[in-house]
Amino acid sequence: MRARDVAELKVEQRLPPFPDLASHESIRERVHGIMVGELQAMEGAGRTVYDFPDAPWEFTMDMARQVWDESRHVETYLGLLEHLGGRVGEFPESTILWRCACAEDAAARVAGVNRGLEGLACDVFNQLIHIAQKIGDPIIEKSVDYVLADEITHVRMGSRWLNELTRGDPERRRKAIEFQETIDERFNLGGTRQDGHHEAVPISIAKQARKLGGFTDEEIERLVKSTQRSQVY
Amino acid sequence: MSSERLVGHLSVDDSARRLRNYRYAEERLMRVLGGWIALTPELPAKLLFGRHVWDCAQHADAWGRRLPELRAPAQTSEPANDAMIAFMQLLESPERPQQTLERIAGAYGVLKSHLVTVYARHLVSTNPVYEPPTRRILARCLEEERRHAAAGAVVLDRLIRDDHGRERVATWQRSLLAALEKAGGVTGDSAVPLVDPALLGVAPEVVVPDLVAVPPDFDPAALPADLAGAADAHRRALERGDAAGAAGWTETTARDAVAAAVASLGGRITGTRIVGLAAIGRQQMVKLRLESPRAVAFVQLRWTPTPSGWRIAAGDLVSTEPISAVP
Numbered sequence: 001m002r003a004r005d006v007a008e009l010k011v012e013q014r015l016p017p018f019p020d021l022a023s024h025e026s027i028r029e030r031v032h033g034i035m036v037g038e039l040q041a042m043e044g045a046g047r048t049v050y051d052f053p054d055a056p057w058e059f060t061m062d063m064a065r066q067v068w069d070e071s072r073h074v075e076t077y078l079g080l081l082e083h084l085g086g087r088v089g090e091f092p093e094s095t096i097l098w099r100c101a102c103a104e105d106a107a108a109r110v111a112g113v114n115r116g117l118e119g120l121a122c123d124v125f126n127q128l129i130h131i132a133q134k135i136g137d138p139i140i141e142k143s144v145d146y147v148l149a150d151e152i153t154h155v156r157m158g159s160r161w162l163n164e165l166t167r168g169d170p171e172r173r174r175k176a177i178e179f180q181e182t183i184d185e186r187f188n189l190g191g192t193r194q195d196g197h198h199e200a201v202p203i204s205i206a207k208q209a210r211k212l213g214g215f216t217d218e219e220i221e222r223l224v225k226s227t228q229r230s231q232v233y
Numbered sequence: 234m235s236s237e238r239l240v241g242h243l244s245v246d247d248s249a250r251r252l253r254n255y256r257y258a259e260e261r262l263m264r265v266l267g268g269w270i271a272l273t274p275e276l277p278a279k280l281l282f283g284r285h286v287w288d289c290a291q292h293a294d295a296w297g298r299r300l301p302e303l304r305a306p307a308q309t310s311e312p313a314n315d316a317m318i319a320f321m322q323l324l325e326s327p328e329r330p331q332q333t334l335e336r337i338a339g340a341y342g343v344l345k346s347h348l349v350t351v352y353a354r355h356l357v358s359t360n361p362v363y364e365p366p367t368r369r370i371l372a373r374c375l376e377e378e379r380r381h382a383a384a385g386a387v388v389l390d391r392l393i394r395d396d397h398g399r400e401r402v403a404t405w406q407r408s409l410l411a412a413l414e415k416a417g418g419v420t421g422d423s424a425v426p427l428v429d430p431a432l433l434g435v436a437p438e439v440v441v442p443d444l445v446a447v448p449p450d451f452d453p454a455a456l457p458a459d460l461a462g463a464a465d466a467h468r469r470a471l472e473r474g475d476a477a478g479a480a481g482w483t484e485t486t487a488r489d490a491v492a493a494a495v496a497s498l499g500g501r502i503t504g505t506r507i508v509g510l511a512a513i514g515r516q517q518m519v520k521l522r523l524e525s526p527r528a529v530a531f532v533q534l535r536w537t538p539t540p541s542g543w544r545i546a547a548g549d550l551v552s553t554e555p556i557s558a559v560p
Contacts, residue, residue, distance in 0.1 A: 001518070015514045064267065089451060
């Protein structure tokens, strides 16, 4: 089901369009969404391993490693869903992450997936860790923190391969970054992702995590600006 | 030291060639498993492939790093012959969502089990004085491929539902083994049997911790009692062919769309089953499986609470397929 349709049906019922983490059920719904997102990330990374046999071997190794990481993330979130009393399929989900992962150029794919989507994961997980600390749930806090560490590694891989695959080809680089920016804009979640402290905004841009992943100050500033002209996906 | 300890079976060049053959198999398998993840609907199989892509990558990498130590270019793969390429193409060919059994049976029951067989035989024949670098890689790959083959067997066993499934697996494995025999195995000169069960040797219970514990299939008991009553009455009306009765559960504005979704089955409904339930706020999306003698359809019905009880507010066809394509 399209995420936009789900969001509209919720708004019609006077509910927030996206889980706001204000209730146990809302946290469960967010965790469910992340679990499905991790599945699609695993599918996407696997597809990248398959689609680019002529890419540098180290690139393939990084993507293969990412597949394994994502499979562990699925397992982690399956466990968290159970921890929260939920079940797989409890909420409708879309395939939007997979569809975004289908760029035909390897450089665009790592820019869009590893820097755009995995960057978004850093923002979302950072916020989930903050909520877990607030409600005193060390199971969520610790598990998600390990997943966040992996995601930063994936962003770093994206930063490295965006540079290496486009070295000497500014046009390819421009297109890859443009693709990433379309993803960044799409996933600002109707203005939910913003610059600011966790207590002040619904999803705070994880600047520190992004810097660890190779984002420059200028790129983070550009992302902050894009959140001010966001769309609901 | 007795000169017997210096006896060897392969020259440096032959050893390098063999390692390139191994690298070809591991690399291709890594890519195939990676590509299959998105094509595979069943969660246990999807996660099985997801776990092993990285191990295959590391095996290919280890073989590729060893090559320069044998006067050969690093990280190069080499199929033993054209028949080996044909075997890999055949292994890769089951791409339809309904072919998960063939995917697991081929990758795990044939290729990984064959790799266990050739790695084990090779390890026994390597020289302990001058080939330890190769032996260490062989020992690691052997141990992991053994576990993979056993894990694949566990998942395959969980997914095979009946004799028809068992027959599909057996038929596919026979075809693949014939193709592999034509190639002479991954090295082009492997002795038969290409898969030696005596060398597999990992009990299923040993690898259960390697597998992701996946949740059980959907249980219709998850439906709230009042919704279950309404959904069951609607299903029974469909099974009776009582269009008016079914329409009575549907809001007027949605009747045409829901009727069209159900009609897509293209025949008399012989059975229905609720296979999913998802919440959208207070509304509930119920996924229904409809069967006719010739086809299976999945429809999504959005139920909404109204003053007169639960009613269907919208309905969509998810998919329909001939009964012969359903596993």
